[in-house]
Amino acid sequence: MKVLVTNDQLCIGCRLCEDVCSHAWYKEISRGKSSIHIGSLGNASWAMAACNQCGKCIEICPTQALSRDKAGVVRLKKDLCVGCLSCVGFCPTLTMYFHPDHVEPIKCISCGLCAKECPAGALSIEELQG
Amino acid sequence: MFAPQTPKERVEAIQAGHRVLAEVHYERQPVTKGYAGRTLHVDVSANQISIKPVDDWMRNTFIGGRGFDLWLLWNAVTGSTRWDSPENEIVISSGPIGGITQYPGTGKSIAAAISPLTGTVIDSNVGGYFGPLLKFAGFDAIELQGIAGEEIIVFLDGNQGLIQILAAPEESVNSNLLAEEMVAVFGKTPQEKQGVTSVSAGVGSEHTLIGCLNFSFWDPRRQLARLKQAGRGGIGTVLRNKRVKALVVKYVGLKGDSNGPADLSLIQRTGATMHREIYERDPIMFTMRLDGTNHLTRIMNDYDILPVHNFRYGAHPEAHHIYSENFQKYFDYSSPDGCWYGCTLACAKVATGLELRTGPLKGQSVTVDGPEYETVAGIGANCGIWDAHAVLEANYYCDAYGIDTISFGTGVAFVMECFEEGILSKDTTGGLDLHFGNGGAMLELLHQMGRGEGFGLVVGQGIRRMKKIFAEQYGANPAFLQDIGMEAKGLEYSEYVTKESLAQQGGYGLANKGPQHDEAWLIFMDAVNNQIPTFEDKAEALHYFPMWRTWFGINGLCKLPWNDVEPGDNRARYRGIEAAKVPEHVQNYVNLFTAVTGRADVKTGDDLVRLSEVVYNFQRLFNLKMGFGTRQHDAIPYRSAGPVTDAEYESRAERYDAQLRSQVGIDPTGLSTTEKRLALRRHREAQYETLIDAVYARRGWDENGIPTLQTARSLGLDTPEIVRLIGQHATGAA
Numbered sequence: 001m002k003v004l005v006t007n008d009q010l011c012i013g014c015r016l017c018e019d020v021c022s023h024a025w026y027k028e029i030s031r032g033k034s035s036i037h038i039g040s041l042g043n044a045s046w047a048m049a050a051c052n053q054c055g056k057c058i059e060i061c062p063t064q065a066l067s068r069d070k071a072g073v074v075r076l077k078k079d080l081c082v083g084c085l086s087c088v089g090f091c092p093t094l095t096m097y098f099h100p101d102h103v104e105p106i107k108c109i110s111c112g113l114c115a116k117e118c119p120a121g122a123l124s125i126e127e128l129q130g
Numbered sequence: 131m132f133a134p135q136t137p138k139e140r141v142e143a144i145q146a147g148h149r150v151l152a153e154v155h156y157e158r159q160p161v162t163k164g165y166a167g168r169t170l171h172v173d174v175s176a177n178q179i180s181i182k183p184v185d186d187w188m189r190n191t192f193i194g195g196r197g198f199d200l201w202l203l204w205n206a207v208t209g210s211t212r213w214d215s216p217e218n219e220i221v222i223s224s225g226p227i228g229g230i231t232q233y234p235g236t237g238k239s240i241a242a243a244i245s246p247l248t249g250t251v252i253d254s255n256v257g258g259y260f261g262p263l264l265k266f267a268g269f270d271a272i273e274l275q276g277i278a279g280e281e282i283i284v285f286l287d288g289n290q291g292l293i294q295i296l297a298a299p300e301e302s303v304n305s306n307l308l309a310e311e312m313v314a315v316f317g318k319t320p321q322e323k324q325g326v327t328s329v330s331a332g333v334g335s336e337h338t339l340i341g342c343l344n345f346s347f348w349d350p351r352r353q354l355a356r357l358k359q360a361g362r363g364g365i366g367t368v369l370r371n372k373r374v375k376a377l378v379v380k381y382v383g384l385k386g387d388s389n390g391p392a393d394l395s396l397i398q399r400t401g402a403t404m405h406r407e408i409y410e411r412d413p414i415m416f417t418m419r420l421d422g423t424n425h426l427t428r429i430m431n432d433y434d435i436l437p438v439h440n441f442r443y444g445a446h447p448e449a450h451h452i453y454s455e456n457f458q459k460y461f462d463y464s465s466p467d468g469c470w471y472g473c474t475l476a477c478a479k480v481a482t483g484l485e486l487r488t489g490p491l492k493g494q495s496v497t498v499d500g501p502e503y504e505t506v507a508g509i510g511a512n513c514g515i516w517d518a519h520a521v522l523e524a525n526y527y528c529d530a531y532g533i534d535t536i537s538f539g540t541g542v543a544f545v546m547e548c549f550e551e552g553i554l555s556k557d558t559t560g561g562l563d564l565h566f567g568n569g570g571a572m573l574e575l576l577h578q579m580g581r582g583e584g585f586g587l588v589v590g591q592g593i594r595r596m597k598k599i600f601a602e603q604y605g606a607n608p609a610f611l612q613d614i615g616m617e618a619k620g621l622e623y624s625e626y627v628t629k630e631s632l633a634q635q636g637g638y639g640l641a642n643k644g645p646q647h648d649e650a651w652l653i654f655m656d657a658v659n660n661q662i663p664t665f666e667d668k669a670e671a672l673h674y675f676p677m678w679r680t681w682f683g684i685n686g687l688c689k690l691p692w693n694d695v696e697p698g699d700n701r702a703r704y705r706g707i708e709a710a711k712v713p714e715h716v717q718n719y720v721n722l723f724t725a726v727t728g729r730a731d732v733k734t735g736d737d738l739v740r741l742s743e744v745v746y747n748f749q750r751l752f753n754l755k756m757g758f759g760t761r762q763h764d765a766i767p768y769r770s771a772g773p774v775t776d777a778e779y780e781s782r783a784e785r786y787d788a789q790l791r792s793q794v795g796i797d798p799t800g801l802s803t804t805e806k807r808l809a810l811r812r813h814r815e816a817q818y819e820t821l822i823d824a825v826y827a828r829r830g831w832d833e834n835g836i837p838t839l840q841t842a843r844s845l846g847l848d849t850p851e852i853v854r855l856i857g858q859h860a861t862g863a864a
Contacts, residue, residue, distance in 0.1 A: 060474065062466050063324070064350055080321075083386020084231035084472025085398060089405020098402060100395030103386035 001072020002110040003128045004036070006048035010122035013038060013046040017114035017123060024113050025106075033099045035108035036123075048122065051095045051108040057087035073110045081105075141314045147300035151282065152177040154293045158268040161390040164226030164726040165189060169202065170269040172284050172295065174372055175216050175276030179293050184270055191846060195225030195261075196253045196683035197745040198271045199242035200752055203251060206275060209755050213246035213364070214371050216277045220343075222329065222377070223271035224261030227726050228686020229389045230472075232401030233718070234408065235688030237262050237470020239345060241329075245363035245643075246339040247537070247592045248620040250756040251749065252363025252643050255683055257469025257478065258345030258356075259327035260379055262686070263288070266388050267381040278373040285316070288381035289325075301375045304332040305344035306496075306530035309355035312378050313348050323348045325382035328355075330375060331366030334531025337582040338590025340541065340622075341366025342534040351465040352480070356499050358469050361534035362646055363621060364592075370532070384471070392728030400721045401472065404691065408474045411695050418694055419467075421454035422479040423503040428453045430507065434782075435627040435653055437512040439566050440543035441616050441769050442778050444627040451516040452506050460484060460522060462497075475691050481522050488573045489527055489580070498526040501535075507625035508539020513546055514566030524576055531580040533590075536646075538579075540622035541589050542572050544596065544615055553606040559585045593617040613768045619644035619758065628770050630785075631657035632814075633668040636821050639766040640672065642749040648689065649676040661706040669824035671707065678711070678735075680742035685723065691715070711735070744845045747829075747837045751852055754836060754859055761835040764822060772814045776803040779810070786810055836860055 018034035026033045036050040053074050058066045065080035066087060083103035088096045097106040115123035135143060159167065171180045184198075192201045199221040206219045220243045230236045239261025245252035264272060267288025274284065283298040302308045308330045317323035328346045335341025343360040360366075387394055412418055417425050427449065430436035434444035450456075460481035467478040482497045501509075501521055505528075510521045528535045542564075548554045549564035556563060562571045562585055578586025588596060597611040616623040621644025628634040634657070637650030652671050655661045662671045682689045697714045704713060716735035724732055732738065753759030773779040779786055780803060787798045790806060794813045798806050826833060830841030839856050842848045 060466055062468060062471050081386075082231045082384050082471045083398075085386075085402045086405055086466070086472055086474050088402045089407075089474060090409045098398055100398060103394070 001053050001068075001128055003053050003126055004050045004108055004110050004112070004115065005124050005126045005128075006036075006050055007122045008046060008048055010120045011038065011046040011048050012120045012122070013040060013044070014119060016117055016119065020114045020117045024111065030099075033101070033106060035095075035097060035106050036114055037095075037097070049093065049095050052093055053110065054092060056090060056092055057096060060086045060090045062086065071110070074107070075109055076104060076107050078104050137314060140311065144298075144300045144311060144315050147298065149297035150294055151297055152179055152295040154179040154181075156181060156268065156291045156293065158288055158291050161229075161265055161388060163392050163728050164389055165194070166265050166268050166270045168269055169198070169271040169273065170286070170293065171273045171275065172293075173276045174274065174278040174282060174284070174295060174374060177295050179295065181269075191744055192748070193226065193684040193741055193745065194270060195223050195228065195238070195686050196240040196242065196255075196680070197748075198223040199240055199253060200251065200745065200749055202271060202273050203242055203244070204748075204752055204755070206273065207244060209757060211244055211756075213244045213249070213368055215244075217275060218244045218368060220274045220365055220368055220372070221271055222261060222264070224265055225684055225686030227389075227722050229262030229265055230391065230397055230722070230726065231384075231386050232397050232472055233404055233722060234468070234473040234475045234691040235470070236472065236686065238682070238686050238688050239360070240683050240686070241343055241360040241365050243363070243365045243368045244756070245365070245620070246367050247364045247594070248644055248758070250619070250753045250758045252365065252621070253683065253749075254343070254360035254362045254365060255648060255688075256343065256345045256360035257347075257358035257688070259347040259470065260329055260345045260377070262470065263325065263327050263379045263381040263384070266384060267379055272377065274372065274374065274377065277371065281373050281375055283312075283376045283378055284374065285378045286380070288379065289383065298375050303336070303370075303375060304530045305330045305346075305357055305532055306526075308376055309344065309346035309357060312346070312376055313355050316378060316380050317348070320350060321382050322380070324350055325384070326378065326380050328379075329369070329377040330532070331369045332530055332532030332580075333582070334528070334533040334576075334579040334590070335366035336370040337587060338533065338579050339364045339367050339592050339595070340534045340537035340590055341368075341370060341532045342528070343369060344529060344532065347469065349465075352462070352482075352497070354497060356469075356478070356480070357529050358478070358499065359529060359534070361536055363643060364534070366532040366534075389726060391726045393725040396721050396725035400718050400725070404718060405474045407697060408691075408695055411698060412475065415696065416694050417454075418475050418477045418690065421458070422477040422500070423690075424454045424457060424479075424501060424506050426503040427506050427511070430626070431511075433658060435630075437507055437543070437625050437627050439514050440512060440547040440614060441623070441627055442547070442775070443781055444629075446511065446514070446516075448516040449511060452510040452518055452521060456518040457481070457501070457522070460518070473688070475695065477690060484522055484526060486523055486526065487519070488523065488570070489577045496526055498522060498529065501525045504625045505535040505539065508536050509542070509572065512539055512543040512625060513572055515569040515572060516567070517569050520569035520573065524573060527573070527576050527580065531576070533576065533579055536624050537592060537622040538576065539625070540616050541593055541596070542575060544593050545589055547614055548600060548606070553600055553604060553611075558604060592620065593622055594620045613774045615767055616769055617645070618766050619763055621645060623770065626651070626653060628653065629772055632817055632821055633662055633671055635766060635771050635818055636668065636672050636825055637676070638770060639764050639818070640822070640825060641676070642746065642753060645766075645770075648683075649679055651675075655707060655710055659706075661710075665820055665824040668821060669828040672825045673828045674711075674739065677739045677742050677746055680746045681719070681738050684742055684745050692719070744847060747841060747845055748847055750831075750835075750837055751842070751847070751855060755855055759835065760859070761822065761833070764835055766818065768811065768815070771818055772811055773807055776807060779803050779807040832860060834859075
């Protein structure tokens, strides 16, 4: 399956990925609307958090709004989603996000735009075994 | 119960039978801050449909849900209205928070009516989609009044803005079929099917006074209509008396902001945090997601408070046969099992592939929701039936026939004790051997209720009426029947042994609707942890917790996410009774209420309690209006307070002997068991009266249990009608 792979060791904390993501999907620079999040660990080290497409959220969704596409990416059908955020609470990696401007959660779909723009090479799209 | 046609033929036959008896078109308005702002009144006698506004006083005083039910019903009935009077209503409402999707347990409906069992107002809290979708279709509540001239359904299409009363000759009566028929008839696409929800009962509701309502929701993964029960008090019996097969609401288009909240962001934050807490805590706390409420059976047996053999005992060596692990093999864990969107506590278990061994569907494989703890304890332990399959089968048929599993279980336990005591015999039961443990006889009683024949019809009258019948027709000792018949106010007890918890005796005995545990559950706090030792402590608990738990019912909420999971630091941050309140979760509910309604005057948990105190006292006054609601109606059977028989005394002799010494001041040495039992009884009965005095005082009621005029005034309930009512009944009144 197609997964956005993060490498904390290489991350320089520029957070360009967050800007790219929110702009791509919500047409604004708003880090709260990004599906990848960068947190500071101090001492110029950074933790990157993005969905690993594990699919646990598919099970918890009451409306079958979450499903895996042909590339193995877990995608959200917004027309089916009722915004319950169960997937947010039950995400094992805490990488399903939400923002008050939107009823539906915010989820990485491994589009790779952030990886293309990452100046440190800390992000990549890889094909992993599901 | 059989439908010989193909599903397509069945739908066509049902549709062909529909005839429009009344029809109203309306313009649906979006829900704003938790309210649709209108209620719907359907008179099936006159085939009239009307829409009424919700004014500010009604909204601010009664909030919604049970509060709206009570207010609307109060205005519909008089003190002489009986359960089968045309003016009696079934009122259903969710509440302002009901229908949000972001927090667990937020899709409840509350049904109310004048009860065939109690003769006064009953309320019952239930899952399924009806209440929330009714609101999103445009109505905060529905009143169903009158008695139809023929079999009908009421259909409400929120997307089309259409309300119809339809002649419905072809529909099934039993909910197991009817709920799916309604989805098939009114829902074409997958989204439409999820948008169709119904309220129905069954043939058992017609033949007994213990009928339940089934509220449906469509399960898209399993492709079936699931049922949740408003079980208590016989509201299903009222529905069938009205010749209504179903109330159906259709609304497609639910979203996370359909409830029109004032602050969606706060709801989202509160909900996401709570989901995470359940993810982390439920597996190491109560395993609701794995076992549902039946996780309690083991705990209750361990603590000697599982009702066994009609509440004689609190534990049994065979009880492990009905522990939750024995039901897991029946459960389908393939998908989420909340009864409303976003309920991650997910206590609604689904038993699939249940091969029925009895009844009209014998040999068929069926699916049933549950069983809840109350069903397992009532039909299993209380009847001495240590058989998970028999419990599940009874659960299935109770739902299908529209029978309340609690009244059924407690009622069967009562007749089993009567049989063992020689009050009943095979001559009087139509040949049924009703010894404890006879699962086959239990199921046959249930099928008799479905068929409308035999001794099942007697059991279906409920314990209060059975006591009269057994005394008058079989010569039984009325005093003994009163002691062992586990009903109060006419309602059968739910399934906890309260002999060692004085506070919970009050929790049951003082409950407005009758002995149901949703008002107070104080056994651990009282009898196990000794956190409320004095009468004043118990009275305080019997003020706070019933008021607090009432709050869930006026907002469209389930109580379980409040304290069936707790934050990890709850017991470290708080002690005793404060920990039992789960303050962090109370704050969650403050968040939800203010975020939905935008009410700036509500800031604390105490403010929430104040809201429900109004409704609680109003319900007490409603009982008074109906000829009840005074001290004599708070009496409890002695079985709930102490050992009725010598055998019961002996089962806990060490404990009781010690209590005689320490609490009563009697040395039990040399006394017979009967002498000791009677001495204990005098003490415990006196204690109950002292408790009642303390609770009445704390609640602002007079010594006869009537809210004082001052209390009514302080709660804003001093309407002319209520002032008059209190004046007529208050102590010292002429």
